[in-house]
Amino acid sequence: MCIALVATASAASAETYHWLQYAPDGLEARAVTDQAACPAAEVDGVGKAMTIRAAPGTQYPVTMCALPIAADARSATIAGVPLALPRAELKRIAVIGDTGCRLKGQAVQACNDPQQWPFRLIADVVAQQKPDLVIHVGDYHYRETPCPAGEAGCAGSPYGDNWPVWRADFFAPADTLLKVSPWVFVRGNHEDCERGGQGWSRALEPYAFDVAKGCNGIGKPFIVRLRGLSLAVIDVATAREERVDEAQAQLYREQYRSLAEATAGPTWILQHRPIWSPGGTFSGKLIGDSKTLAVAASGAIPDSVTLILSGHHHLFQVLNYQNLPVQIVSGNSGDILNPGTVTDPAGWTVNGVTVQSGMHMPGSFGFSMFEKQNDGWQVTNYTRLGIPRASCLVKDRTAACAPK
Numbered sequence: 001m002c003i004a005l006v007a008t009a010s011a012a013s014a015e016t017y018h019w020l021q022y023a024p025d026g027l028e029a030r031a032v033t034d035q036a037a038c039p040a041a042e043v044d045g046v047g048k049a050m051t052i053r054a055a056p057g058t059q060y061p062v063t064m065c066a067l068p069i070a071a072d073a074r075s076a077t078i079a080g081v082p083l084a085l086p087r088a089e090l091k092r093i094a095v096i097g098d099t100g101c102r103l104k105g106q107a108v109q110a111c112n113d114p115q116q117w118p119f120r121l122i123a124d125v126v127a128q129q130k131p132d133l134v135i136h137v138g139d140y141h142y143r144e145t146p147c148p149a150g151e152a153g154c155a156g157s158p159y160g161d162n163w164p165v166w167r168a169d170f171f172a173p174a175d176t177l178l179k180v181s182p183w184v185f186v187r188g189n190h191e192d193c194e195r196g197g198q199g200w201s202r203a204l205e206p207y208a209f210d211v212a213k214g215c216n217g218i219g220k221p222f223i224v225r226l227r228g229l230s231l232a233v234i235d236v237a238t239a240r241e242e243r244v245d246e247a248q249a250q251l252y253r254e255q256y257r258s259l260a261e262a263t264a265g266p267t268w269i270l271q272h273r274p275i276w277s278p279g280g281t282f283s284g285k286l287i288g289d290s291k292t293l294a295v296a297a298s299g300a301i302p303d304s305v306t307l308i309l310s311g312h313h314h315l316f317q318v319l320n321y322q323n324l325p326v327q328i329v330s331g332n333s334g335d336i337l338n339p340g341t342v343t344d345p346a347g348w349t350v351n352g353v354t355v356q357s358g359m360h361m362p363g364s365f366g367f368s369m370f371e372k373q374n375d376g377w378q379v380t381n382y383t384r385l386g387i388p389r390a391s392c393l394v395k396d397r398t399a400a401c402a403p404k
């Protein structure tokens with residue numbers, strides 16, 4: 001009786017999250033556990049040892065583990081729980097972004113209220129749709145300062161760059177979805193080394209954890225090679241927005257140019273910050289485009305890139321330009337939404353670039369789903385309850401849109 005009780009207590013105290021993500025060298029299983037040792041792993045019925053990617057450290061009393069997974073693996077488990085492997089056909093890609101709960105000074109979100117912070121609901125609704133791939137376009141970590149005294153909506157919330165925040169903002173609410181599909185993680189500005197960068201670097205960063213620094217610097221782009229589609233993942237977490245940073249512009253220009261050789265066929269750029277996209281109209285001005293990335297991208301993005309997929313603005317937006325990839329922003333999955341109303345962006349001029357057509361849709365929490373068609377991808381933005389709001393057919397460098 002006593003032995004049984006001890007065993008039960010021990011099992012209950014173990015906390016493990018695991019997932020499969022795309023990394024520069026292919027697929028990688030990852031796990032985070034509050035145990036000293038990595039969980040047991042099995043691939044095609046054969047036991048495998050996960051390696052420690054990041055040992056427990058200050059503010060992170062958890063072990064981060066990794067295991068490369070061969071592209072032709074048929075089954076895999078971590079701690080006896082199945083890992084979601086890529087399906088034979090890539091038909092449906094879910095996109096979420098800007099998912100955490102805002103606690104920063106005067107900006108206080110009711111993290112304990114699923115109506116005010118609906119990320120768990122959204123992750124579960126997406127999981128029910130069983131997408132073939134999940135893309136998170138960045139900004140996971142939002143709890144930077146204490147919940148003010150007397151605020152019941154966020155009472156008890158952790159804050160800072162530490163494991164309790166990463167667990168509360170991302171891993172706990174995303175747990176079901178982490179086990180449903182492989183993931184591509186994009187680094188947001190909330191994951192720079194001034195904010196949630198330690199947790200990013202330990203858990204989700206595609207490259208090896210920089211143990212000496214405790215937080216990784218800007219990562220090089222990497223390419224996710226899918227059947228008929230390449231995803232170029234670019235770390236623009238620290239790209240200066242309101243003015244041109246020449247050194248950064250040079251770096252990103254080289255990265256954009258490198259895609260011509262690094263990719264073959266249709267390519268989407270995945271980067272947290274959009275380029276010629278405002279978050280809305282503030283005091284009569286279109287605000288929120290990236291001055292540095294605009295200089296970097298000008299003449300440098302290869303013709304094979306048909307789409308730039310971003311978050312950063314907490315809304316759904318589709319912008320068609322001339323002779324540029326379509327810009328889609330899907331950053332409405334949890335954090336406080338951008339203000340404003342649904343607007344036709346046709347005719348907007350953003351840092352010298354004119355929007356030909358598209359959609360600007362603030363005001364609703366949700367997620368997006370890309371569905372493969374014969375001649376392109378149908379992208380639909382859904383509410384947090386899974387009700388379609390708007391849909392566009394993305395084909396080559398155009399998106400033909402209609403409200404639902």
Ligand SMILES: [Fe+2]
Nearest residue numbers: 139188189312
């Ligand atoms: Fe952001």
